[in-house]
Amino acid sequence: xxxxxxxxxxxxSQRRDAPAGGEWRQRKEERWRGQGKAQARxxxxxxxxxxxxxxxxxxxxxxxxxxxxxxxxREVQNRLHRFEMLAGTERVRRPRGxxxxxxxxxxxxxxxxxxxxxxDLRPPAVLLKTVCYLIDDIAASPHLHPWTEVYxxxxxxxxxxxxxxxxxxxxxxxxMAILERTVRFLIYASYRxxxxxxxxxxxxxxxxxxxxxxxxxxxxxxxxxxPHPNQxxxxxxxxxxxxxxxxxxxxxxxxSGRLRTSPAITLALSINRAFLERNxxxxxxxxxxxxFIQGCALxxxxxxxxxxxxxxxxxxxxxxxxxxxxxxxxQLLSLDTSLAAQLCQAxxxxxxxxxxxxxxxxxxxxxxxxxLHCKMYHNIVAEKQRELSVGNIIHGCV
Amino acid sequence: xxxxxxxxxxQQVYDAIDNHDGSFCAELLSFKHPHVANPRLQLxxxxxxxxxxxxxxxxxxxxAHLRCTYAVSNHDFVEAYKFQTALPVMFSVTLxxxxxxxxxxxxxxxxxxxxxxxxxxxxxxxxxxCFRVCASDNRAGIEDSKKWGMMFLSNQLFKxxxxxxxxxxxxxxxxxxxxxNLKNDYSPAQKVTYxxxxxxxxxxxxxxxxxEEFLSYxxxxxxxxxxxxKRMILIYLLPVKMLLGHMPTHQLLRKYDLMQFADVxxxxxxxNLLLLNEALSKHETFFIRCGIFLILEKLKIIxxxxxxxxxxxxxxxxxxxxxxxxxxxxMMQLDDVDIDEVQCILANLIYMGHIKxxxxxxxxxxVVSKQNPFPPLSSVS
Numbered sequence: 001x002x003x004x005x006x007x008x009x010x011x012x013s014q015r016r017d018a019p020a021g022g023e024w025r026q027r028k029e030e031r032w033r034g035q036g037k038a039q040a041r042x043x044x045x046x047x048x049x050x051x052x053x054x055x056x057x058x059x060x061x062x063x064x065x066x067x068x069x070x071x072x073x074r075e076v077q078n079r080l081h082r083f084e085m086l087a088g089t090e091r092v093r094r095p096r097g098x099x100x101x102x103x104x105x106x107x108x109x110x111x112x113x114x115x116x117x118x119x120d121l122r123p124p125a126v127l128l129k130t131v132c133y134l135i136d137d138i139a140a141s142p143h144l145h146p147w148t149e150v151y152x153x154x155x156x157x158x159x160x161x162x163x164x165x166x167x168x169x170x171x172x173x174x175x176m177a178i179l180e181r182t183v184r185f186l187i188y189a190s191y192r193x194x195x196x197x198x199x200x201x202x203x204x205x206x207x208x209x210x211x212x213x214x215x216x217x218x219x220x221x222x223x224x225x226x227p228h229p230n231q232x233x234x235x236x237x238x239x240x241x242x243x244x245x246x247x248x249x250x251x252x253x254x255x256s257g258r259l260r261t262s263p264a265i266t267l268a269l270s271i272n273r274a275f276l277e278r279n280x281x282x283x284x285x286x287x288x289x290x291x292f293i294q295g296c297a298l299x300x301x302x303x304x305x306x307x308x309x310x311x312x313x314x315x316x317x318x319x320x321x322x323x324x325x326x327x328x329x330x331q332l333l334s335l336d337t338s339l340a341a342q343l344c345q346a347x348x349x350x351x352x353x354x355x356x357x358x359x360x361x362x363x364x365x366x367x368x369x370x371x372l373h374c375k376m377y378h379n380i381v382a383e384k385q386r387e388l389s390v391g392n393i394i395h396g397c398v
Numbered sequence: 399x400x401x402x403x404x405x406x407x408x409q410q411v412y413d414a415i416d417n418h419d420g421s422f423c424a425e426l427l428s429f430k431h432p433h434v435a436n437p438r439l440q441l442x443x444x445x446x447x448x449x450x451x452x453x454x455x456x457x458x459x460x461x462a463h464l465r466c467t468y469a470v471s472n473h474d475f476v477e478a479y480k481f482q483t484a485l486p487v488m489f490s491v492t493l494x495x496x497x498x499x500x501x502x503x504x505x506x507x508x509x510x511x512x513x514x515x516x517x518x519x520x521x522x523x524x525x526x527x528c529f530r531v532c533a534s535d536n537r538a539g540i541e542d543s544k545k546w547g548m549m550f551l552s553n554q555l556f557k558x559x560x561x562x563x564x565x566x567x568x569x570x571x572x573x574x575x576x577x578x579n580l581k582n583d584y585s586p587a588q589k590v591t592y593x594x595x596x597x598x599x600x601x602x603x604x605x606x607x608x609x610e611e612f613l614s615y616x617x618x619x620x621x622x623x624x625x626x627x628k629r630m631i632l633i634y635l636l637p638v639k640m641l642l643g644h645m646p647t648h649q650l651l652r653k654y655d656l657m658q659f660a661d662v663x664x665x666x667x668x669x670n671l672l673l674l675n676e677a678l679s680k681h682e683t684f685f686i687r688c689g690i691f692l693i694l695e696k697l698k699i700i701x702x703x704x705x706x707x708x709x710x711x712x713x714x715x716x717x718x719x720x721x722x723x724x725x726x727x728x729m730m731q732l733d734d735v736d737i738d739e740v741q742c743i744l745a746n747l748i749y750m751g752h753i754k755x756x757x758x759x760x761x762x763x764x765v766v767s768k769q770n771p772f773p774p775l776s777s778v779s
Binding site: 246278279322323325 | 563686696738741742746756757758759760765
C-alpha cells in the first residue's frame with residue numbers, strides 16, 4: 001500500500017468520548033456511510049493510480065475471428081473444421097483455411113501456456129461480430145447438415161469467445177449482447193437436439209454451460225448500470241429453465257417490483273407456482289401462452305408435469321368402476337389422442353376398449369430407462385415455432 | 399489505552415502470551431477493544447517492529463492486526479479483510495473477519511465492482527480451513543482440544559452460506575458436528591444458534607418435522623432477554639408450525655411484534671384463499687426479505703384442504719358434487735379456475751393424504767370415506 005495520502009487521523013472529539021466495545025465500531029461505520037461522494041471520489045482516484053502500478057488486464061488486438069498464427073498452425077497440422085475450409089480445397093490432402101470462415105478454437109488453459117498474447121485475443125467488438133457470424137452463417141444456415149455437427153462447432157467456438165471475454169475481463173454492453181445470444185442458442189439447442197444419441201449431444205454438458213452463461217448474464221444485470229432492455233426476457237427464461245428450483249425462485253422474488261410485475265416474469269412465476277403446487281392442469285394451460293424460446297426453456301419440465309398428472313390422477317381416480325375418457329386427458333395434456341394413449345401405456349395406465357382410462361394407484365409405474373422419448377411429445381413447443389427463423393430466434397428479434 | 403505507544407502495546411501482547419492469558423490477548427487483537435482507536439498503533443508496515451519484540455507466529459499475527467487497524471482507519475475494508483487467523487483469539491479474529499467481509503461486500507457493491515458474494519466466499523474459505531484444523535485435532539486432551547471451536551466456526555459459516563445463498567455447503571458441517579462426541583456439551587448460546595441454522599436448512603429442504611424440532615429447541619432455549627433473537631427464530635418457526643396445522647395465537651404474535659402473520663394465520667385456518675392471497679401480497683416485502691415467502695405459499699394447499707373441508711361439513715354428505723367445490727373457489731374470486739382444475743386440485747389432495755376418498759368422473763362427484771375423510775394435518779407429513 002504505497003499511498004501518498006496522509007493517513008487519516010481520528011478527530012480529537014471522537015477520541016475523547018470513544019465508547020467501549022461495539023458501539024465505537026458502529027458509530028465509525030455510520031460516519032463512514034455518511035461521507036458518500038467525497039469518499040467515492042477519493043477511492044476512485046486511488047484505483048486509477050493502482051492500475052498504472054499493477055499488472056494491466058490483457059487487451060486483445062486480433063481483428064479476425066481466428067488469430068493468424070492459429071489458422072496457420074491448424075492448417076499445417078490438418079486440424080481445420082470442414083466449416084473453416086476454403087471452398088474447393090476440402091478434399092485435398094491438406095485443405096486450406098478460409099480466413100473469413102475460420103474461428104478461434106476453445107483450448108483448455110494449461111500451465112506454461114501464455115493465453116494473454118494480445119495478437120491472439122479478440123477485442124469485444126470482434127467477439128460480438130464472431131458470435132453473429134456463428135449464428136447467421138452456421139447455426140441458422142439451411143445448407144449445413146447434420147445440425148448436431150453444426151451445434152458442436154458453434155458450441156466450441158462460443159466457448160472460445162467466452163474464454164477471450166474472461167481473460168480480458170470484458171463487461172458492459174458487448175458482454176451482455178454476447179451472453180444473451182449464447183443463452184438463447186443453448187436453450188434452443190436443448191430443445192432441438194433433445195433425444196439425440198449421447199455421443200452426438202450431451203444434455204448435461206449443454207446444461208452446465210447454459211447455467212454458467214446465464215449466471216454471468218444475470219450478474220451483469222445486477223451489477224452494471226442499466227437500462228437492460230432484455231432483462232425481463234432473460235430473468236423469465238432463467239426461471240422457466242430452472243422451474244421449481246428454490247434458488248431460482250428466491251432470486252426472482254428479490255428482483256425489483258417493476259421487473260417482477262412485467263408480463264414475461266409474471267407468467268413464468270405463475271407457471272412456477274403451478275408446478276410447485278403440483279397443479280399440472282394449470283401449468284399446461286399457462287404454458288400455452290409462452291412464446292417459442294420460452295417453450296424451449298420449459299420443455300424438459302413438461303415430462304415431469306405430465307408424469308405428475310398421471311400420478312395424482314392414478315391416486316385421485318382410483319376406484320374399481322372409475323372410467324376417465326382418453327379424449328379429455330389428451331386435451332389436458334395438450335397431446336393428440338394416440339400420443340396420449342402411448343404416454344399412458346408407458347406409465348402403466350390402462351386404456352380399455354372404449355378409449356376409457358382405468359386409473360389405479362397400484363398400476364402406476366415409472367417408465368423404464370429409455371422407454372419414454374421426450375421428443376415424441378414436443379408438439380406443444382413445436383407448434384409455437386411456425387415461421388420463425390433460427391437466426392431470429394437466437395438474435396432475439398421475434 | 400488510547401495513548402500508549404507501539405512499544406508499550408507490543409509489550410502488553412508479549413506479556414499476555416507469556417502468561418497464557420488467552421482472553422486478554424484476544425482483546426488486544428479485537429476490533430471491539432479501544433486500542434484500535436489509537437493512531438500510534440495504526441501502522442502501514444508494522445512487521446519490523448513486531449518481529450523485534452515477538453516470536454513467530456505471533457509477530458505475523460499482530461502485524462496483520464495492526465495493518466488491519468491502519469486499513470480500517472482509512473475506511474478501506476477491502477484491504478482490512480485481507481489481513482485477518484489459540485481459540486478465543488481465533489473466535490475474535492474470525493468474527494471480525496466475517497464482519498469485515500460483510501463491510502467489504504457493501505463497499506464493493508457501492509462501487510459496482512466484483513461479483514456479489516465474492517468477499518464473503520473468500521472469508522468462508524478461510525473459516526473452512528480453520529474448521530478443518532479444529533475438526534482434525536486429535537492430539538490434545540478434551541479441555542484443550544480445538545474441537546471446541548467447531549460449533550462456533552460452523553455458526554459463522556452458516557451465516558455466510560445463508561447470506562450468499564449456498565445452503566448446500568452447510569451439509570458437511572452438520573455431518574461433522576453430528577458425528578462429534580462433543581455435540582451436546584457446547585455452550586447453550588452456541589447450541590441455540592446452531593439449531594436455528596440447522597432448522598432453517600431443514601425448512602429449506604422441506605423436512606418440516608425435523609425443522610419444527612430444531613427451531614422449537616432454539617426458541618425455548620433462547621435466553622428470555624433477547625427478544626430480538628427469539629423473534630428471529632419465531633419468523634421461521636411459525637410457517638413450519640402452520641404447515642403442520644398449528645396456528646399461533648394472537649397473543650404470541652403481538653408479544654413478538656409479528657402481526658404480519660395474523661392475516662395469514664386467519665386465512666389458512668378459515669380456508670379463505672382470497673384473504674390469504676391478500677395477506678401474502680400485503681406483506682410481500684417482509685416475507686421475501688426473510689426468505690419465507692415461498693414456504694408460506696405452500697400454505698395454499700392447506701388452505702384448499704380447509705376450504706374443501708368446510709364444503710364437506712356444509713353439505714353433510716359423503717358424495718360431494720364437484721360443482722360445489724368450483725362454486726367455493728369462485729367465491730374466493732378465483733375466476734380462472736374451471737372444473738378440470740378443481741379435479742386436479744382434489745386429486746392432488748387425495749394423493750398427499752389430505753383427503754381420503756376418490757373422484758368419480760362419470761358422476762362428477764368426490765366420494766369421501768365415511769371415517770375421518772379429512773385427517774388431521776399433523777398426521778399427514
